Amino acid sequence: MTTGARFCPRCGGALAGPPPTACPHCGYAMFVNARPTANLILLDGDGRFLSVRRAIPPRAGLWELPGGFCDGWEHPADAAVREAREELGIDVELGELVGLYIGSYEYQNELLPVLDAYFIGHAAEPTITLNAAEVSDMAWFDLADPPPMAFESMDRALRDAAKVR
Numbered sequence: 001m002t003t004g005a006r007f008c009p010r011c012g013g014a015l016a017g018p019p020p021t022a023c024p025h026c027g028y029a030m031f032v033n034a035r036p037t038a039n040l041i042l043l044d045g046d047g048r049f050l051s052v053r054r055a056i057p058p059r060a061g062l063w064e065l066p067g068g069f070c071d072g073w074e075h076p077a078d079a080a081v082r083e084a085r086e087e088l089g090i091d092v093e094l095g096e097l098v099g100l101y102i103g104s105y106e107y108q109n110e111l112l113p114v115l116d117a118y119f120i121g122h123a124a125e126p127t128i129t130l131n132a133a134e135v136s137d138m139a140w141f142d143l144a145d146p147p148p149m150a151f152e153s154m155d156r157a158l159r160d161a162a163k164v165r
Ligand SMILES: [Zn+2]
Pocket: 008, 009, 010, 011, 012, 013, 023, 024, 025, 026, 027, 028
């Protein structure tokens, strides 16, 4: 598992070490920054939150919160709304930001830092239709007693959300 590029994206030359570093061939400066994600703690009226089961790697089969990576210049609040539409087939009303968390994401044999934003949300329509390409199952859990999540920042965000409810 590596933490990113071993070759310069500008000239293709080998880097002397992991980023942050400058390419010894052309001087291009390489950085590793946390990639932003947006995630939802979708609440019902009884203090329960919605969890979905991952259908795809990494961590397929584990419970997680709806969400995903922000596109390009997309604001995390917009990404959270978009992900609910894509994964759950619903519009959501966003509530407060629970917090920002630094986590790790393994994919394509790379370990990448991520900056995970968690928002409270409420479904704006009653019928959830899961996107089977991304998630395989759903369940409502008590916010005070969540199951282990696929990613550690989800466990932390759920604990923090439970404190203020
Ligand atoms: Zn270079």
